[in-house]
Amino acid sequence: MTLEIEQLSQPFAARLHGVDIRKPMGADLLRDIKSALATYSVAIIGHDAPPTNEQHIAFSGLLGPIERGKEGKLGGTGERVPHAEIIDQGNLDEVGEIFADSDRRLAYKRANQLWHTDMSFFEIRATYSLLAAHAIPPAGADTQFVDMRDVFDALPASRKAGLEDLVVEHSYWHSRVLGGGPPPSPEETLARTPARHKMVHVHEPSGRKTLYIASHACGIVGWPQEKALALINELMAFATQPQFVFAHQWKLGDVLIWDNMCTMHRATPFDDTKFKRDVRRTTCRERAVQNATMQIV
Numbered sequence: 283m284t285l286e287i288e289q290l291s292q293p294f295a296a297r298l299h300g301v302d303i304r305k306p307m308g309a310d311l312l313r314d315i316k317s318a319l320a321t322y323s324v325a326i327i328g329h330d331a332p333p334t335n336e337q338h339i340a341f342s343g344l345l346g347p348i349e350r351g352k353e354g355k356l357g358g359t360g361e362r363v364p365h366a367e368i369i370d371q372g373n374l375d376e377v378g379e380i381f382a383d384s385d386r387r388l389a390y391k392r393a394n395q396l397w398h399t400d401m402s403f404f405e406i407r408a409t410y411s412l413l414a415a416h417a418i419p420p421a422g423a424d425t426q427f428v429d430m431r432d433v434f435d436a437l438p439a440s441r442k443a444g445l446e447d448l449v450v451e452h453s454y455w456h457s458r459v460l461g462g463g464p465p466p467s468p469e470e471t472l473a474r475t476p477a478r479h480k481m482v483h484v485h486e487p488s489g490r491k492t493l494y495i496a497s498h499a500c501g502i503v504g505w506p507q508e509k510a511l512a513l514i515n516e517l518m519a520f521a522t523q524p525q526f527v528f529a530h531q532w533k534l535g536d537v538l539i540w541d542n543m544c545t546m547h548r549a550t551p552f553d554d555t556k557f558k559r560d561v562r563r564t565t566c567r568e569r570a571v572q573n574a575t576m577q578i579v
């Protein structure tokens with residue numbers, strides 16, 4: 283198969299034709315996909331039916347390490363999707379029924395409607411996320427993206443000044459509570475302590491500078507909390523202006539790949555107590571993670 287790239291309404295988003303992740307892939311096609319992902323931070327691959335979990339994991343492993351721990355699947359749906367490599371991002375419980383509105387797990391899923399970068403709260407960050415659509419609601423639930431390289435380029439020089447010296451703290455629980463979820467227990471807090479990352483880094487595949495912030499960002503090292511959050515919020519507001527946003531409307535069988543090292547994204551609302559949304563994610567990491575103990579979102 284030969285790769286064909288169709289650029290979409292934002293220059294950083296593309297639909298990839300000539301790819302079926304469910305089938306074995308030649309080295310040339312894989313090389314071309316990786317090359318496309320250096321330019322296009324969001325890539326859509328359509329299929330007439332979703333990949334199996336095994337096919338999804340196998341393809342993801344071609345793009346980077348996706349090692350996972352076996353225990354403590356926090357989403358609680360491990361019975362239905364038992365693969366340690368797959369994060370269950372839908373609104374379904376262990377047996378495929380829609381979560382009750384009061385379910386704590388649903389509250390945490392809804393925090394994904396905040397602009398974020400997957401796994402920024404880990405020292406070993408996420409590179410590519412691959413999300414596959416197994417069931418989609420009749421309306422809503424688009425996923426929106428911004429490319430933070432474009433955002434950094436567009437910042438006024440006066441605002442860019444000094445950002446490269448800053449180190450940001452990222453906390454999983456910060457965004458869960460910000461999104462309306464309940465506060466974590468002391469055990470949960472200890473299980474996921476914040477990570478620190480530079481606010482600006484060079485995105486290796488493209489060589490372009492990019493901002494690295496997200497709803498998990500809860501502080502700046504050496505800064506008072508209030509001042510830090512004011513800057514983070516200002517940058518988040520700048521980044522998420524409509525001219526930077528790409529929205530994907532899901533179709534059954536779609537597999538979306540996005541590069542967390544240079545994007546933010548968010549889920550958008552749908553009637554999650556009435557319609558089923560079954561979307562499953564694998565996540566590649568900067569480098570292999572050993573002895574992971576929890577599944578995360």
Ligand SMILES: [Fe+2]
Nearest residue numbers: 394398399400
């Ligand atoms: Fe996400």
